[in-house]
Structure formats: structure tokens, C-alpha cells
Amino acid sequence: MRISELSRRSGVPVATIKYYLREGVLSPGELSSRTQASYDESHLKRLALVRALVDSAGLSIARTKEVLAAIDRPQPLLDLLASVTGADEDGDVERPRARAVADAAGWGDVETCGGPMGRLEESLVALESAGFDVSEEQLLALAELMDGVAEREVAGIPADDAAAAAEYVLVGTALVAPVLLALREVGHVHHSVRRFVAPR
Amino acid sequence: MRISELSRRSGVPVATIKYYLREGVLSPGELSSRTQASYDESHLKRLALVRALVDSAGLSIARTKEVLAAIDRPQPLLDLLASVTGADEDGDVERPRARAVADAAGWGDVETCGGPMGRLEESLVALESAGFDVSEEQLLALAELMDGVAEREVAGIPADDAAAAAEYVLVGTALVAPVLLALREVGHVHHSVRRFVAPR
Numbered sequence: 001m002r003i004s005e006l007s008r009r010s011g012v013p014v015a016t017i018k019y020y021l022r023e024g025v026l027s028p029g030e031l032s033s034r035t036q037a038s039y040d041e042s043h044l045k046r047l048a049l050v051r052a053l054v055d056s057a058g059l060s061i062a063r064t065k066e067v068l069a070a071i072d073r074p075q076p077l078l079d080l081l082a083s084v085t086g087a088d089e090d091g092d093v094e095r096p097r098a099r100a101v102a103d104a105a106g107w108g109d110v111e112t113c114g115g116p117m118g119r120l121e122e123s124l125v126a127l128e129s130a131g132f133d134v135s136e137e138q139l140l141a142l143a144e145l146m147d148g149v150a151e152r153e154v155a156g157i158p159a160d161d162a163a164a165a166a167e168y169v170l171v172g173t174a175l176v177a178p179v180l181l182a183l184r185e186v187g188h189v190h191h192s193v194r195r196f197v198a199p200r
Numbered sequence: 201m202r203i204s205e206l207s208r209r210s211g212v213p214v215a216t217i218k219y220y221l222r223e224g225v226l227s228p229g230e231l232s233s234r235t236q237a238s239y240d241e242s243h244l245k246r247l248a249l250v251r252a253l254v255d256s257a258g259l260s261i262a263r264t265k266e267v268l269a270a271i272d273r274p275q276p277l278l279d280l281l282a283s284v285t286g287a288d289e290d291g292d293v294e295r296p297r298a299r300a301v302a303d304a305a306g307w308g309d310v311e312t313c314g315g316p317m318g319r320l321e322e323s324l325v326a327l328e329s330a331g332f333d334v335s336e337e338q339l340l341a342l343a344e345l346m347d348g349v350a351e352r353e354v355a356g357i358p359a360d361d362a363a364a365a366a367e368y369v370l371v372g373t374a375l376v377a378p379v380l381l382a383l384r385e386v387g388h389v390h391h392s393v394r395r396f397v398a399p400r
Contacts, residue, residue, distance in 0.1 A: 049330050056326030101383070107390045116385035123378035126256030130249050132371050134379075138356060142376075143383050145348045150387025152341055154395055171332050173388070176342075178323040179334075180384070181377055183301070183343050185316035187350025188373070190307045195354055 003029070006039045010047045017047070023061050025050050025068055049171065057174035067170045095121035097128075104136075105143040149180065203229070206239045210247045217247070223261050225250050225268055249371065257374035267370045295321035297328075304336075305343040349380065 007014045020026040026046055029037030046068075053059045053067060098120035102108070127134060134142075153172060158164045207214045220226040226246055229237030246268075253259045253267060298320040302308070327334060334342075353372060358364045 045331065052326050052330030052332075056323060056330075098382075098386075102386060105383075105387075107386055116382055116389055120379065120382035120386055123256060123375075123382050126252050127375050127379065130252030130256075130371055130375055131245065132252075132368075132375055134356075134376070138352060139379075141352055142349060142380060143387075145345050145352075146380055146383035147387045147390070148345045149342060150384050151391045152338060152345075153384075154388060154391035156338060157392075157395075159396070168332075169388075171330055173385070175323075175327050175330055175332055176334070177381055177384075179320070179327065179339075180342060180346055180380070182298075182316055182320035182323050183305075183346035184350050184353075184377075184380070185373070186298075186302060186307055186320055187305075187343075187347045188354060188369075189316055190347070191351045191354035192357075195357075196359070 001039050002036065003039065006043060006047070010044055010051075012047055012051060020047070020050055023065065025061060025065050052171070053174055056178060058178075059174060067174070071166045071170055093118065097121055097124040100136075101139055101143055104140050105147055107147075201239050202236065203239065206243060206247070210244055210251075212247055212251060220247070220250055223265065225261060225265050253371070253374055256378060258378075259374060267374065271366045271370055293318065297321055297324040300336075301339055301343055304340050305347055307347075 001009070003014055003017060006012075007017055010017075012020075017026065021028060026043060029039040029043065032038040050064060050068070053064045054061065059067065095117050098117045101120065101124070102117065153176065156172075157168050201209070203214055203217060206212075207217055210217075212220075217226065221228060226243060229239040229243065232238040250264060250268070253264045254261065259267065295317050298317045301320065301324070302317065353376065356372075357368050
């Protein structure tokens with residue numbers, strides 16, 4: 001199909017498609033003449049994925065490009081996970097708050113996982129510096145609940161097909177996060193109503 | 201203290217403090233001369249909160265201003281929650297995916313809560329349009345875990361002091377979200393190692 005039809009079927013403006021082509025998050029169509037390229041169903045599918053990552057998950061174009069490159073490059077699943085999460089970065093940096101939570105939560109095996117542990121440390125430091133007090137007990141309870149979330153998500157990774165696994169992990173990590181935060185907010189309203197409006 | 205000392209003690213550059221003053225997220229100091237203002241501990245505390253909301257929680261300056269205004273304005277807690285979450289918006293719009301999850305999760309009382317339900321619907325639509333399949337069973341399990349998170353968080357709201365409650369809800373909602381997502385990612389690594397590297 002031509003770019004105009006790709007635009008019509010995907011709902012993405014032609015100018016935006018051209019931008020994605022320039023940025024390399026969408027692969028070029030096959031040249032059907034000197035000035036015209038032809039696109040197929042794979043472009044339509046990839047375009048939907050790009051929109052989801054950029055619009056819904058809020059990824060930058062650069063990060064989207066990395067994610068798509070990781071999907072397209074066959075590699076062992078743990079290497080993939082490491083590159084997605086940045087688990088292979090800065091394993092030696094001390095992260096006392098994150099370490100304390102990880103130990104208490106039974107995540108003793110994640111000592112070298114720099115990316116997520118770094119983000120955990122940063123987010124805990126931010127809480128502290130905002131003067132927002134979360135008790136150790138509360139933090140551990142939240143960690144156990146998020147452990148349950150992670151366990152369920154990892155159980156859903158298709159183990160027999162590396163490409164499918166890659167897509168599942170990358171897209172899932174990015175796109176399920178807003179679902180989880182929205183579920184939490186609906187839960188906030190529900191429990192606030194129960195606690196403050198209609199206490200039993 | 202003068203702006204230079206406020207900058208030194210907070211670690212925030214003078215130019216950034218001036219920007220916050222212009223944007224109204226930091227209240228003006230008391231004029232000690234025609235060209236000089238004096239700041240106190242309350243400015244230091246507020247500055248830490250602004251940094252946390254902007255840098256860690258990733259809020260825009262406009263949203264930060266709204267959040268701070270809500271903290272500063274005494275109001276009943278549920279009104280506050282509604283304005284924070286946008287629960288009072290668009291209650292009549294149909295949101296079939298969000299509705300199905302909310303009913304299954306036992307959140308029957310959140311029918312008019314537009315903001316969170318709208319975000320839930322949007323995030324579910326985004327999953328769908330990216331072709332990412334989450335089973336009903338999986339979604340319900342995630343909803344139950346996030347319900348547990350929300351319940352614990354709401355239980356921590358100080359009920360006797362409206363101003364403290366406001367700050368807790370607003371700052372907590374924004375600043376705990378990155379902690380939850382980081383906990384989930386550490387959990388991903390832990391469970392991936394268990395499943396794919398050292399299966400029992």
C-alpha cells in the first residue's frame with residue numbers, strides 16, 4: 001500500500017509516519033518507483049506498536065528505537081531483560097535503601113541489577129527528600145504486592161519463542177505500567193469512599 | 201535567609217528558584233529592602249517538595265502548581281481526592297473495559313470516578329491496539345494486587361488533619377508511583393532469574 005493508505009488505515013498522519021521513517025522507528029517501504037514506496041501489513045503492525053509506546057507508555061523516540069531494536073535482535077532472554085531494564089549497569093554502586101528493601105523482600109539474587117535497583121534507590125531518596133515518610137513495614141508490604149505483580153507478569157512470558165518473549169517483555173513492561181497505576185488510582189477512590197464516606 | 205543561602209541549603213540553583221517564583225510554585229519571600237527578599241524554613245521545605253514533584257515524579261510545572269494549590273487550600277478529603285484524581289470529570293462516558301475490570305475487582309462504588317476510570321480505559325485500549333494480549337484472569341489478578349496497594353496507602357492517610365491528609369495523598373500518589381514501578385522491575389529480574397536461570 002502507499003503511504004496515504006498506511007496513514008488512513010493506521011490513523012497516523014502522513015507527516016508523522018514520515019517522521020517515524022526519518023527517526024528509524026519504522027523501516028522504509030519497498031521502493032516501487034523512484035519517488036514512491038510501498039508498505040505492507042508489517043508496517044501497519046509496527047506503526048501500532050510505535051504509537052502505543054510513544055503515546056500510551058510515554059517513551060521518547062530514542063527509547064522507542066532502542067526497544068524496537070531489542071525486539072528485532074535475537075538474543076537470550078536474560079540478556080534482553082538486562083538491556084531492557086538496564087540491569088547490567090553500575091552493579092557496584094551502593095544503594096543502601098534499595099538493598100534493604102530487596103533483602104527484606106527476598107530478592108537476594110538481584111545484587112548486580114543496576115537499572116531497577118538504581119531506580120528504586122532514586123525513588124526512595126526522592127521520597128525522603130520530600131519529607132514523605134513511608135514506614136519500613138509499609139514499604140515491605142508494597143514490595144510484596146509488587147513482587148506478586150512481577151511474578152504473574154514473568155509467568156506470562158512465552159518461553160519457547162525468543163522473539164515473542166522479547167516483544168512481550170518490552171511492550172509489557174512499558175504498556176502495563178500505566179494500567180497498574182490506573183488500577184491503583186481506582187483502588188484509591190474505592191478505599192477512600194469506604195474509609196471516609198461509608199465506613200462499616 | 202537570602203536567595204543565595206536558600207540556593208546553597210537546598211542545592212537548587214538561584215536561576216531555578218527565580219523560575220519557581222515566577223511560575224508561582226514557590227511563594228515570594230518577605231521584602232527586606234526594595235531589591236532584596238528574605239526566605240525562611242518554609243521556603244526550604246516547599247522547595248524540596250517542588251523538586252521531588254518535578255524531578256522524581258515527573259510532574260509538569262503546571263500540574264505541580266495545581267497539586268500545591270490543592271495542598272494549601274483546606275477542603276474535605278473526598279473533594280480533594282476527586283480534584284487530585286480527576287474523579288469528578290466525565291462520569292457519564294462509557295468505559296466498558298474499565299467497567300468490566302472494576303466490577304470484577306469489587307470496585308462497584310467507583311462508577312462516577314471519571315479520572316482514574318478514564319485512565320484505566322485508555323491504558324487498556326492502548327494494550328489492545330498494540331496487539332498485547334492480557335487475559336481477563338491476569339488482569340483481575342493484577343487488579344487485586346493493586347487493590348492491596350491502594351488499600352494500604354489509603355489506610356496510611358492521616359484522618360484527623362485535613363492539611364496533612366492533602367499533602368499525604370497528593371505527594372504520595374505522585375512520589376510512590378515510581379517506587380512501585382521500580383519494585384516491580386526488581387521483581388521482574390528476580391522472577392526471571394528464578395524462571396529462566398535457576399529453575400527449581
